[in-house]
Amino acid sequence: MKKLVVANWKMNPQTIEEANNIFSGIKRTAQKITGVETVICPPFLYISAFKLKDSLVKLGAQDAFWVNPLAGKGPYTGEISPDMLKMAGVKYVIIGHSERRENFGETNEMVNKKVKAALESGLKVILCVGEKERDHEHAYLRFIKTELEEGLRGIKKTNFKNLVIAYEPIWAIGKKGAEADSPESVLQMSIYIRRVLQPIVGKELTHDLPIIYGGSAEPVNAEAFLKEGKVQGFLVGHASLKPEQFNEILKIANES
Numbered sequence: 001m002k003k004l005v006v007a008n009w010k011m012n013p014q015t016i017e018e019a020n021n022i023f024s025g026i027k028r029t030a031q032k033i034t035g036v037e038t039v040i041c042p043p044f045l046y047i048s049a050f051k052l053k054d055s056l057v058k059l060g061a062q063d064a065f066w067v068n069p070l071a072g073k074g075p076y077t078g079e080i081s082p083d084m085l086k087m088a089g090v091k092y093v094i095i096g097h098s099e100r101r102e103n104f105g106e107t108n109e110m111v112n113k114k115v116k117a118a119l120e121s122g123l124k125v126i127l128c129v130g131e132k133e134r135d136h137e138h139a140y141l142r143f144i145k146t147e148l149e150e151g152l153r154g155i156k157k158t159n160f161k162n163l164v165i166a167y168e169p170i171w172a173i174g175k176k177g178a179e180a181d182s183p184e185s186v187l188q189m190s191i192y193i194r195r196v197l198q199p200i201v202g203k204e205l206t207h208d209l210p211i212i213y214g215g216s217a218e219p220v221n222a223e224a225f226l227k228e229g230k231v232q233g234f235l236v237g238h239a240s241l242k243p244e245q246f247n248e249i250l251k252i253a254n255e256s
């Protein structure tokens with residue numbers, strides 16, 4: 001199976017020129033890398049600017065609303081629907097990123113509605129889960145279980161083939177590579193996540209479902225996460241704005 005490496009640009013960069021530069025810098029390398037599915041998630045505003053023709057790079061969005069105007073009405077000022085994204089050439093969407101949960105009060109119920117609408121549109125959904133902190137009593141495991149169970153409630157089993165889980169411990173986001181989670185702990189976490197997913201998603205799909213790691217993924221730790229942590233790829237924040245760093249991660253993923 002191909003690795004999946006997703007660039008989460010967040011609210012960056014400031015200008016369309018810079019966005020185009022970063023995009024072309026990544027595209028040049030991604031073009032030659034066949035063992036990796038490369039996805040770039042820019043701010044909504046830049047999505048239509050990128051020329052994807054003949055490119056291996058896929059486009060993603062950082063969020064999507066839970067109502068599709070094609071299925072109903074859309075009086076939702078400021079929102080973007082999964083159908084609109086699909087028509088703009090988007091293939092993936094990140095849902096439930098911890099920054100949206102924290103800054104915009106997104107609950108598991110809201111995340112669930114978004115996951116549902118996006119999957120129904122045919123987008124591939126990268127559902128983010130992760131704990132704020134680890135405690136000795138392991139309450140954080142229950143927290144992640146709830147995020148998964150409530151986030152995926154009532155979704156058609158056939159739609160799960162388009163689901164990816166991004167495990168992103170919040171305490172490891174936006175740090176340095178050395179402060180990321182450890183590969184051993186991410187391996188344990190993926191095993192746990194698959195155990196929780198099995199009754200929801202079904203045995204077979206759970207086995208094939210990609211689990212990617214996010215939280216200061218950088219060239220320095222990428223190989224260990226892939227080899228020892230056995231992740232299927234990465235959700236990359238700060239390092240995705242620097243083509244030389246992101247491309248390095250792509251190369252490592254291609255070879256691991």
Ligand code: PGA
Nearest residue numbers: 173174215216236237238
């Ligand atoms: P980071 O961000 O790589 O800067 O830690 C990851 C994310 O928030 O998706």
